[in-house]
Amino acid sequence: MEPVTDQAFAAALYSDGDAGLDTGASLLAAAPAADAELVRRGEEFVRRAWERGWQPADVVRVVRRELDETAAGLAAGLIGSETARYERLPPRWQAQLDGLPDAPPRNRPDRFSYASAVLALYRLLLRLPAIEPVGPPPGTAPHALRLPPAHDEPRMLTRIRALLAKAEATGYPEEAEALTTKAQELMARHSIDEALLAARTHSKKEAPGACRIGVDAPYETAKAILLDAVAAANRCRAVWNSDLGFSTVVGFEPDLDAVELLYTSLLVQGTAAMTKAEAGQRAGGRKRTKAFRQSFLMAYAQRLGSRLAADTARVTAAAEAEHEAGPAGSGAPRLLPVLAARDLAVTDTAERMFPETTTTRVRGATDPDGWTHGTAAADRARMGGGGPELRGGRGKR
Known part of the structure; x- marks a missing residue:
């Protein structure tokens, strides 16, 4: 029996x-x-x-x-x-x-x-399907795979986390703007410092890795666009799996940490701003709908992309100028070629992991008020992006 x-x-x-x-x-x-x-x-x-x-x-x-x-x-x-x-x-x-x-x-x-x-x-x-692995399963011999080093959180990330927590908690938009901008600048500088350190020491161990970040309903398309913008500004690639509700972010370890921290914080800030804007609309006698919220978050995500990229570009330019002004003949690697090599490594890793990605043009926003309020909220958060397109990965089945 x-x-x-x-x-x-x-x-x-x-x-x-x-x-x-x-x-x-x-x-x-x-x-x-x-x-x-x-x-x-x-x-x-x-x-x-x-x-x-x-x-x-x-x-x-x-x-x-x-x-x-x-x-x-x-x-x-x-x-x-x-x-x-x-x-x-x-x-x-x-x-x-x-x-x-x-x-x-x-x-x-x-x-x-x-x-x-x-x-x-x-x-x-x-019935769970096979998906692209972003690290070894437990029990795998460490020497068999390229593992990022196990270490305590760097002091810089602790400082960034504290800045973002303050930005989420404050009731003053100007203060949130300043705190979030400072956090992104620190992230960009931390990424540059790590890249130069790896180049100076000729580290062969450091290679791009990946992590998965949940992209949950509702309004998951807008959230995926926001995550894509944050990833791009921090020298990572994000690939969205809409069926399973997550994006896989590919990048070097310090940048992956930055993306996860900033995306989570900006989502909290955006949701709070959306709720406040919707309450104001209701107080004025106008009933808001799902279209308002969707348009708000789409505008918020789009606007943040270009502003995040601008913040990173500004920090990179300043770091390059500082680097070039250093002592002549020091033998230090040049910054821009180092960053370009890391960008190429991230792209190659993402393409190996997701050889069948597709780019999808998303539907436009339909509520002008939601778009206007979402754009304003992004300006206050000090972030913004270009025309929204998403890379989607076809997970292994």
Whole structure:
């Protein structure tokens, strides 16, 4: 006779609809002795996700998107127990684990409901497609892959994080503008310093890496454009997977950190400005719609692109002038060729990862008021971009 878990899986995991889930949940609810095996099988499903290119935050994000918060907590519990097996985790994994939600109590509110939620989660995990890996899976020998160095957060990033936190918290647009501009300038300078250091030491270990950043509904197109603008201004490439709700950002490690920090902060600032603008419109007797919010965020993202790029160009020009004015005959590498070489390395890496990317022209905004307010908010945040086009990657299936 088949074990209860096999019977439950046969009924629930390989069919669609609720009938199979109910059958499988009924079998598991009546068999407390199968609980340990149910967890072990779940850890296997999580391990297969690592082998297909997924990381902890990716799994929880897609589970939350496709199911609900309870399922996301169940996934987090499995991820925690599965990753506890490893002495060493890949870079960025610990930060992702620290941000996972708490796992709900087992067999609550009752055994049947709990088993039904677990089976729905396993059905989703079983069907996760293979995606482009952005780092090694846990348990991989470190020497077999080019891993970025494990280190504490650089002091510069800590300072940038503090500036952006102040920009998000202040109620004064002018102060937020100054803080955000200073953060971007520090990011650009930090990137330049890291590039020159690598060139001076002839570092062969440093190579472009990648990370995934969630691009969640609603208004995901505008958010993807914003992330693309932030990535481009920080010498990275972003490729959006609209089906799975994330963008993969390719770049050197210091620049990836900068992109993640700045995108998150600008999204917080933009959402707050949009809510305030919409409240003002309502106070004037005008009902705002989804079109207003979509147009607001599209304008905000577009406007930020050119302004972020201008900030980076200004810092780069100043650094080049400072570099050229240095002592003659010092043998220091010239800045612009160093940056050009890194740009080429990032482009080559992105094209190897995503050989089938497509560029899509997005639909224009339809609400003039939303566009006007979004542009003004971008000006206050001190950021802005050219005509919106997105690179989309076709994930492995």
